[in-house]
Amino acid sequence: MFNSIRSKLTFTHLSVVALVALILGVLAYARLAEQLRYGLEERLRHYSEDMGDRLEELVESRRSVLDHIANGRELEDYIHTKDKSALASYFTTYSDDFHRLYFIEANGTLSVMVDDGRMEEDLGYLPPSFSMARVVEEKGKVAVRVEKHISPLEDLLTLSSAVYSHPQGSFEGVVAGTVDWPHVASWIEDYPKEPYVNGAIVDHDGRVLVHPDLTQVGSVPPDFLTEDEASYGTADDRLYSGMGLFFGRRHIYACYEMVDLGWKVYSIYPYRRFKELPTEFRDQIILIFLATCLVGGILSAMVARGISRPLLQLSRQARRVSEGRETKSLPVPVEDEVGRLVRAFNHMTESLNRTTVSRNRVDTILESIREGLLVMDDRGQIIRVNSAACRLMECSNGDLVGHLFVPDVLADSGPATAAVQAVRNGKRERAELEASFQRRDGTEVPVLLSYVPLKAETGEFSGAVCTATDMTAIRRSEEERIQLQAQVYQAQKLETVGTLAGGVAHDFNDNLSVTVGYLELALKGIGSEDPVREFLEKAHLGTERCRDIVRQLLTFSRKLPVENKVLSLAEVLGKTLRLMRGNIPPGVIVDVESGGTPGLVEGDETQLHQVVMNLTTNAVQAMEASGGILLLRVDDAEVKGSGTGRYPDLPKGSYVRLTVSDNGHGMSPSTMERIFDPFFSTKPADKGTGLGLSVVHGIVKAMKGGIYVDSAPKVGSTFEVLLPLTTRTATPEVVSVGEAPFGNERILCVDDDDLVLEMLREVLQDMGYAVTTFRHPRMALENFRQGAGRGYDLVILDENMPVLTGRELARRMFDIRPGIPVVIYSGYLPSMTEEEMRESGVSRFLAKPLGRVELGTVVRTLLDEQRGVTPD
Numbered sequence: 013m014f015n016s017i018r019s020k021l022t023f024t025h026l027s028v029v030a031l032v033a034l035i036l037g038v039l040a041y042a043r044l045a046e047q048l049r050y051g052l053e054e055r056l057r058h059y060s061e062d063m064g065d066r067l068e069e070l071v072e073s074r075r076s077v078l079d080h081i082a083n084g085r086e087l088e089d090y091i092h093t094k095d096k097s098a099l100a101s102y103f104t105t106y107s108d109d110f111h112r113l114y115f116i117e118a119n120g121t122l123s124v125m126v127d128d129g130r131m132e133e134d135l136g137y138l139p140p141s142f143s144m145a146r147v148v149e150e151k152g153k154v155a156v157r158v159e160k161h162i163s164p165l166e167d168l169l170t171l172s173s174a175v176y177s178h179p180q181g182s183f184e185g186v187v188a189g190t191v192d193w194p195h196v197a198s199w200i201e202d203y204p205k206e207p208y209v210n211g212a213i214v215d216h217d218g219r220v221l222v223h224p225d226l227t228q229v230g231s232v233p234p235d236f237l238t239e240d241e242a243s244y245g246t247a248d249d250r251l252y253s254g255m256g257l258f259f260g261r262r263h264i265y266a267c268y269e270m271v272d273l274g275w276k277v278y279s280i281y282p283y284r285r286f287k288e289l290p291t292e293f294r295d296q297i298i299l300i301f302l303a304t305c306l307v308g309g310i311l312s313a314m315v316a317r318g319i320s321r322p323l324l325q326l327s328r329q330a331r332r333v334s335e336g337r338e339t340k341s342l343p344v345p346v347e348d349e350v351g352r353l354v355r356a357f358n359h360m361t362e363s364l365n366r367t368t369v370s371r372n373r374v375d376t377i378l379e380s381i382r383e384g385l386l387v388m389d390d391r392g393q394i395i396r397v398n399s400a401a402c403r404l405m406e407c408s409n410g411d412l413v414g415h416l417f418v419p420d421v422l423a424d425s426g427p428a429t430a431a432v433q434a435v436r437n438g439k440r441e442r443a444e445l446e447a448s449f450q451r452r453d454g455t456e457v458p459v460l461l462s463y464v465p466l467k468a469e470t471g472e473f474s475g476a477v478c479t480a481t482d483m484t485a486i487r488r489s490e491e492e493r494i495q496l497q498a499q500v501y502q503a504q505k506l507e508t509v510g511t512l513a514g515g516v517a518h519d520f521n522d523n524l525s526v527t528v529g530y531l532e533l534a535l536k537g538i539g540s541e542d543p544v545r546e547f548l549e550k551a552h553l554g555t556e557r558c559r560d561i562v563r564q565l566l567t568f569s570r571k572l573p574v575e576n577k578v579l580s581l582a583e584v585l586g587k588t589l590r591l592m593r594g595n596i597p598p599g600v601i602v603d604v605e606s607g608g609t610p611g612l613v614e615g616d617e618t619q620l621h622q623v624v625m626n627l628t629t630n631a632v633q634a635m636e637a638s639g640g641i642l643l644l645r646v647d648d649a650e651v652k653g654s655g656t657g658r659y660p661d662l663p664k665g666s667y668v669r670l671t672v673s674d675n676g677h678g679m680s681p682s683t684m685e686r687i688f689d690p691f692f693s694t695k696p697a698d699k700g701t702g703l704g705l706s707v708v709h710g711i712v713k714a715m716k717g718g719i720y721v722d723s724a725p726k727v728g729s730t731f732e733v734l735l736p737l738t739t740r741t742a743t744p745e746v747v748s749v750g751e752a753p754f755g756n757e758r759i760l761c762v763d764d765d766d767l768v769l770e771m772l773r774e775v776l777q778d779m780g781y782a783v784t785t786f787r788h789p790r791m792a793l794e795n796f797r798q799g800a801g802r803g804y805d806l807v808i809l810d811e812n813m814p815v816l817t818g819r820e821l822a823r824r825m826f827d828i829r830p831g832i833p834v835v836i837y838s839g840y841l842p843s844m845t846e847e848e849m850r851e852s853g854v855s856r857f858l859a860k861p862l863g864r865v866e867l868g869t870v871v872r873t874l875l876d877e878q879r880g881v882t883p884d
Contacts, residue, residue, distance in 0.1 A: 049264065052281060053253040055206065056266030059279035061251050063200055063211055064268035067764065071171065071308055074191060078173035082187045090115070090124070091177055091184050100123045110189035115175070117185045126789065134285050169196060197222045197229075210284045219656050231767040255283065257493075282584035311478070384459070384480040384852075390473055392436070394415050404459070405451055423456055435465050436473060449764030450479065454508050457831030458483040491858065525839075525861035528555045532864035533778060555861065578740045579620060581668050582646045583613035588624040589644075592632075599631055599639025607647025609666035613735045619711045627672040627731050628709050634676025634729065643673040647732060659718040659734060666737040667717070676727035684723055708733075752868025754780040757805035757875055760786045762792040762815045762821065764838075768860075772837075779868050789816035796825050804832065806875055811838035826853025833874040 023548045081087060081103075090099040103113040103126040114125035123591050150434065169191040175184045200211045200222050213222040219232045233583060253266040262283040264393075269276050378385055384401030388392055397412045405412060405421070415421065418429055428447035434440040444465040448456040459480040466475040480693045538545050589602065596602060631642050654665025679687065688709040713736055723729035759781050763769040766787060773783045784804070786792035793816070796804070811818035822834040855874055858867070 017639055030305050033304040044724055049286065052286065056209065056279040057251055057253050058280060059209060060266040060268035060277050064270050064277040067277065068270055070196065074109060074171050074189060075173065076188050077106060078189050081106065082173040082175045087175055087187065088178060096124050100126050111192045112190040114188050115185060116188060118183055167617065209279055209281050212280060213279040214236055215274045223623065271657055317390060332501055383815045386417065386478045388417050388476045401480065403450060404457060404480060407452055411452060421449055428461065432463050434478065435463055438473065458487060524555060524558055526767045526771045528861040528863060529775050531555065532772060537709065576614055578612055578614055578738055579617055581613055581620065581670060584617060584620045585624055585644060585646055588621050588628065592625065593626060596632055597636055600642055601633050602642045602644065605643065605645040607645055609646065610646050611646040612738050613668050614738045615715050622709050623708050623733065630672035631676065634674050640675040645671040648737065654847055658720045662718045662734065667734040668737050669735040671730065673728065673730040678725045678727045678729055679723040680725055684721060687721065752779055752865045753872035755875060756780050758782045758803055760792065760804045760807045762789055763810040775864055775867065789813050789821045793821060793824055797828055802829065806833045806871060808835045808837050811836050818852065821855050823852040833878055835870065
């Protein structure tokens, strides 16, 4: 905690400040307590003196009244006449001043008494209980007592005055008067208006006349007041204050002595309450103490910082010098001991900077070299390396320095070791060759090595410098270049095959369209009982299969646009198996399990064919050598969407599951990690392109589905594909050759193939339409521009035509007559957005070959839409 000069100085200074503040606070607290006690006793003396003065005034005033009565003519008359009624009537006039007035004969007989204005009768000698009320003349003074009179429960203040006869001067008795003492006592008790201050009165016999504890009134306790501290000095002997025990408890008190009566009037204050008085001031003193400590701490820290800052700067400067970093001179503070130390340290730093400049420059040059650099001594031990060498060896500086270059770093590869040894022996001036460095984990890194000797002044070998260039990236680049060339060559082959497939499919579709068109015309014109009809229907079925094959070729060549619709995955699986039937080896058994569901999904039929065909083809090829069972199944599945399981990325919902399983050679874990990478394949070059599974993965993800693979070597592989289940109803395909819708509108057909053009004309005319045909696009455009276009209701164009494509021709016709329905009818269909279709004027794309009914339905639908007719 105190490991620095600054902390020690701060703590020491703060301790002194806190100690001084504490002493001052204690003294201030003690002085404050003393002042509070002095002030309290001043108030108590004032209370006691005031109560005593008032009580004396009360007694003096009442005693003056009694003296007046005792010396009055009325009482003198009574002495001579003994007229009690007259005397009682006279006493009644003083009923406001006294509770009772009575005259006692010299022999102790109570002759006249008035109680609250009423004259008492049947008076006689005083009873024994009143014996304490007798009045004795003592040196001309009359005693004043509080006595029990008549009723032992009634306290009275009794005053008396002696009565003498005139002119003889003989003692005749006394006039006594009583004052209601409880009223006087309550007035005295309530007089101090300060909390916890109480009044008390003790008579000359030590009897308690007034006290807060009413149970003590009338008693003569031995410990009513026991003084245990010296009294403070007072103005006279009648008034003093101090601290003492009142009925066993400590109090601060003030006492006023009534000399005439011999009574003492006390004002008392509980000492335990007095101790609570300085609490508020004590809290303020504590706050002042804390504030003083805080300010003292800040000042201490500032003083300590001013003293220790130069020392800290000197410490940091010394650390930078020890680390070999160039430093500047420190500013010299005031010329004291620290300043002289800083000046001496600056001189030492400048000397060290000059001696280390050259070494730093060498280090900078070594670190700026991108190649690894190692310096050896004459024994071949490494004494210096740069950061590039450490990165090359994947280790730190300490892992290389101190080790032998051969064999700790340079792998014992024969020629490289021999070349280095020849340089050390002076047989070669330098060695430049490809070699390998040995890393600590046992791996080797290929390097281009340049080993140059260092010679002493005598010409002897004193060490060597070796530069090493990492050849890993160069060799990897060469391998990647060779692999990329192979991939480009493979892609070119695929592009060539795709282009060829597209061209073949286009020409084949043209011819197939002619065949399909005339077959359907023949079927329309022949009766159902004709034996030739069966042959024609089978030929028509063959053309349907040919159309599926052509669509597969167009999908492969990317010439067929995506057309999403509701499809049955089970039906797609069945069609794909029919197409693959000729490619399945005899040793492979196909087992199709029925999941009891059609598996309705939304997607492109051609893409789904491609998914099924790629998965089944891979499974068949895995069992081609040893045979096996190809298991295919379509069923429903539910995904909980909990973020776990086989499909953590799929949302919760219902899905259709396609399972393709085989018991072929299987795959290793490393192979499974890359099966969806483009151009990755474990098959020979003549059997795989590395694109099949990557295409499957892309199609499944585009349909918002998921794919899961489980495989093990020599066990087999299982692929599961999940596609979202749709609730829409699948539109059944029109496979009949029934009657097509008829019409009488005019249709323009343009195609560069005469047979296709003639077939279109025959089919459409058979439906009742007036057909005009052109083989050349420009002739058709010229005819359309010259005004004939206003008479056409619909245009059918081939996409692949010389000079002008179908879309270009449609765009120009649309400029001449906006809104005319245009159909592109081609062997393969280009991919276009809806916006591009609207701009070019194309209403619909139709793929060849299309059946007579389908063609007629599309034509009729577009014509009705043009006329604003809603189909039934």
